[in-house]
Structures are given as structure tokens and as C-alpha cells.
Amino acid sequence: MINWDDYRVLLAIQRSTSLRAAAKSLGVNHSTVQRRCTTINQKYASKLIEQTGASYRLSELGLALSETAEKLESLILEDERLYAASQIELAGEIKLSLPPPFLQFLLLDDINGFRREHPGIKLTVQSSFKLADLNLSEAHVVIRVSNHPAEHLVGHRLFPIGVNYYANQDYLNNTARRDLQWITAQVGPEHNAWIADSPYPEAPCHLSIDDITARHQAAASGHGMIRGANYIASHFPDLVPLHKASDTPFQDVWVLTHPDFIGLPRIKRLIQALVSALKQKRQVIEGNI
Secondary structure (H helix, E strand, O other): OOOHHHHHHHHHHHHOOOHHHHHHHHOOOHHHHHHHHHHHHHHOOOOOEEEEOOEEEEOHHHHHHHHHHHHHHHHHHHHHHHHHHHOOOOOEEEEEEEOHHHHHHHHHHHHHHHHHHOOOEEEEEEEOOOOOOHHHOOOOEEEEEOOOOOOOOEEEEEEEEEEEEEEEHHHHHHOOHHHOOEEEOOOOOOOOHHHHHOOOOOOOEEEEOOOHHHHHHHHHOOOOEEEEEHHHHOOOOOEEEOOOOOOEEEEEEEEEEOOOOOOOHHHHHHHHHHHHHHHHOHHHHHOOO
């Protein structure tokens, strides 16, 4: 195969769970990918893409060629990163990826201030818990909460997020101890070992909410107790720490980029701005650790 577009189709089929997902990753519609698959199979002596009902998958030969495609993709992305790093002006694109609560509760004003200060920089903010892949240039700068980020990334390790146990005061006052219940991210003791160290280790989990902000809202509304982040809980006046509960460290905050981007002035400037803004908010993020 010598056509990069054909390789891209193979990679999209390999990495996607459906033809529609493959089409989305390629930025085309479903019928276009269908036609491309047919054309690829007609161009080569052996079928590279097999269809079973509505499902598409790579043949054995297609899988072998997809390995070549991944190597080519890696080289192309490396070229793109190096080209971006060669642009020395404080202008151009920056893709920033960070967890939604960091944008909502900590950095929205600071990011907007950075945008106003640097009108030549086109800043795209990806607010998601999905980890952007810097090797694939899905982002140029990321804020991560982790004790073990990818070792090849470079940047700043700041300080840990402080967590505590919270509930609505009326809920605590009006609920018998035997009726107190936890709101957690996932159900199951393997996910909630921290309950054993809480002021109410005997209380069960009756509600699971995967969205961290919604958990805080549910607790503030009197639906149960949570282990919450101090910087989020501070935005909910109805949340109070449980009696005899103290702030404890959770995981560290990092501001990171790919080594190919660290020399780029606009990337440096954004990292400096984010680090400065987060350090100014250290007390609300850490609490009284």
C-alpha cells in the first residue's frame, strides 16, 4: 500500500467499534467510509477489510498492514510536533486539556484572561476526564491529577488536592446515624475502601453518581454524604465537613506538555500562566493538609 488515505481507513476500522465511529474519527460520513472500504478491497489482491452483517473488521493481512500504518502515523505526528515547535512567535494554536471541575471552579477566569492578553494565540480548551494523548497531538498542554503521570511528559508537579467528608448540615441533624448513607462514584467495596476511614464506616452506599460535580450537588441537596474535593465543596455553601473529619491529600496536580513542545514560547507562556494561577489557589485546593 502506498496511499496514506488507505492506511488511515485501516487504522480507523481497527480502532473503532462501529463504522459510524470510524467515520467520525476520519471526519467523513458513514457512507463515505463504506465506499472507501469497498474501493480498498477492490484495489488489492486480498481483502483487507471484512464485513459481517453491519460489522467491519480487518482481515489478517489488513491487521499486518495496520502495523505499518501505525508506524507511518507516528512519523507524521512527530513531523507535525517538530513543525509546531519551530514556530517561535507568541501566536498559533494551543490545545489545552483539563478536568471539567478545574475549568468550572478554578481556572475559567484565568484562561479567559490569558486569551485576552495573547490575542494571537488560538486557544482551544478540552474540558474532559478523558486523558488526551499528547503523542497523538490531541492536546499541547494538559492538567492532570495523578500520582504517576506518563514519565516522558515534562512540566510542573504542584501540590496535592485535599479531600474531606462532606454532607448537608440539615441532613446530618435530621438523620439518625443508622440511616446515614454515602454517595459514591462507583458501587462496590473495592472502589470505596476509603469509607472504612471515615467518621461513618458502617454507613452503606445507596447512590452512585459518576459525575464529581453532581455528587457534590447531591450531597449539598441533602441526599447523602460524600468524599469530596475541597476546592469543589467550597462552592457549595450547604456542604459542611463531617464531625472530626480532617482534610487529607488525594493526588498531585500536574501541568504537563510533550518534550517536543516545551521549547515553544506560546506553550511556555500558557504553562507559566496556569502554574501561577493554580499556586494562587493553593489554599482552596489543598485545604488544611
